[in-house]
């Protein structure tokens with residue numbers, strides 16, 4: 001899939017609204033290494049971590065979700081600590097899928113796809129331009145991630 005990215009880059013700034021971490025049921029895949037890092041963060045064995053925070057899905061193991069008034073929140077989405085914000089409680093160890101958002105190939109397929117993402121993510125078209133090189137690197141990582149998720 002070839003990417004549409006303007007030479008000047010694209011404007012994006014996360015507002016920590018949490019919309020990308022909730023919504024309809026979905027998957028947050030992670031690699032073995034990412035699972036190990038998360039387990040270590042909680043002082044759990046990898047098996048304990050998987051039992052407590054993940055589940056099996058058609059797309060491989062995924063972080064669990066919690067049904068809330070906002071939708072199916074990622075189990076690690078924290079709506080309490082910062083008033084009015086929804087922040088990732090495992091930010092430093094968040095999986096690549098989360099790190100590379102919104103620079104996923106499907107969002108960079110066309111100008112229309114990028115503009116359409118604004119309906120789901122209020123950070124699109126906000127803030128400074130993110131350089132094209134940074135976008136390409138993240139899109140490339142996301143594309144190659146599919147071969148390494150924890151299936």
Ligand code: SF4
Nearest residue numbers: 014015018020121123
């Ligand atoms: S939906 Fe966009 S603005 Fe909101 S938390 Fe996710 S990346 Fe940030």
